[in-house]
Amino acid sequence: MGILLRQKLYPRIFGKCGRKIIIGRFVSFTNPQKIHLGNNVIIGDHATLDAASFSRQGPAIILENLVFIGNGCCLEGGKGKIILQSGSSVGSFCRFKANSSITIGDHVLLAAYCKIGDYLEGLTSIGEERLPLDPLNDAIHVGADCWLGVRSITLPGVSIGEGSIIGAHSIVQESLPPFVIAVGTPAKILRKRFNEDIKNRR
Numbered sequence: 001m002g003i004l005l006r007q008k009l010y011p012r013i014f015g016k017c018g019r020k021i022i023i024g025r026f027v028s029f030t031n032p033q034k035i036h037l038g039n040n041v042i043i044g045d046h047a048t049l050d051a052a053s054f055s056r057q058g059p060a061i062i063l064e065n066l067v068f069i070g071n072g073c074c075l076e077g078g079k080g081k082i083i084l085q086s087g088s089s090v091g092s093f094c095r096f097k098a099n100s101s102i103t104i105g106d107h108v109l110l111a112a113y114c115k116i117g118d119y120l121e122g123l124t125s126i127g128e129e130r131l132p133l134d135p136l137n138d139a140i141h142v143g144a145d146c147w148l149g150v151r152s153i154t155l156p157g158v159s160i161g162e163g164s165i166i167g168a169h170s171i172v173q174e175s176l177p178p179f180v181i182a183v184g185t186p187a188k189i190l191r192k193r194f195n196e197d198i199k200n201r202r
Contacts, residue, residue, distance in 0.1 A: 015059055024071070034060040034077070044071035044092065051077045060098075070094065070112070080139065090114075091150070100156060105144035111168070113151045116140060143178060152187075163193060 011017035013032040018039035025045045029035060034051035036059040043049070047069050053076075054060030060077030063069070067084045070092035075082050080101035084090070087107040094110050096102055097117030104116075117140065138157030142148070146160055149168035154160065159175040166172055167183030167190075176182050179193045 018065065031060070036062045038063060038065035038067065038086070040066045041069075042067075043069045044073065046072045048074040048076075050075065053078045054081070064088075076117075084108075085144070101139045103139070103141045105142055105146065105162070107144055108142055108146045108148070110148045111150035111152070114148050115151075115153045116142075117154075118156055165193065 010023050011021065013029065014035050014037055015033045016036035018037055018041065020040045021037055022042045024043060024047065027043055027046065028048045028050075030049070031051040031054070032049075034054050035049055041063050049061055051060035058081075060081055061075055062081065062083045064084060064086045066087045068089040069075070070090055072093040073090055073095070075096045076098065078098045080098040082096050082098045082102045084104045085106045088104050088110075089108070090110045091112035091114065093112055094114045095116070097115075099118045102116055140154060140156055141159045142154065143160055143162035143164065145163045147165045148154070149166055149170065151168060152166045152170045152172065154166070154172045157175075158172050160166065160172065161176055161178030161180070163179040164176050165181045166187060167181070169185070170183050170187040171185045172182065173186040176187070176189065181190045181193060182188060183190050
């Protein structure tokens with residue numbers, strides 16, 4: 001009964017809302033007129049979608065068709081937009097913080113507890129590399145069909161190429177090309193997923 005009531009009531013509050021939306025219990029929306037949902041979107045229990053800090057025209061958070069947001073996730077739209085493209089799946093307790101834009105491509109899989117955005121609290125270095133003193137505000141782009149391992153962190157200014165895999169607990173500080181496997185703190189390329197003959201047949 002609760003799911004049915006939420007399906008009827010919630011579409012009235014969003015800037016845009018598609019069909020067959022499923023929203024779990026105790027979900028928090030801030031400034032929902034700046035949130036756009038496509039068709040067949042699922043948002044798990046205790047999730048938070050916060051568009052309060054977004055002051056520009058248009059939506060702050062866009063979840064396209066068939067996007068899944070797991071339990072306890074937090075999507076915080078700041079100065080930039082958060083866009084999850086069709087078919088992407090976000091595991092439980094992931095966090096997004098958009099000081100600039102965050103774009104997640106089609107069919108990306110995020111394991112639990114991933115962080116995307118400015119999550120440098122308390123960090124002065126990653127491995128042997130020093131971090132900048134000023135906040136990082138550059139855009140983040142994760143290409144289609146990527147897999148991000150549990151508790152991985154993707155920092156601002158990073159582009160992860162299509163089809164790449166990021167290992168668990170890795171911190172992605174620099175951009176990565178398509179179809180690679182990267183692990184570590186900071187993440188380094190371990191190997192390519194496919195040889196050139198296989199990639200050319202895709």
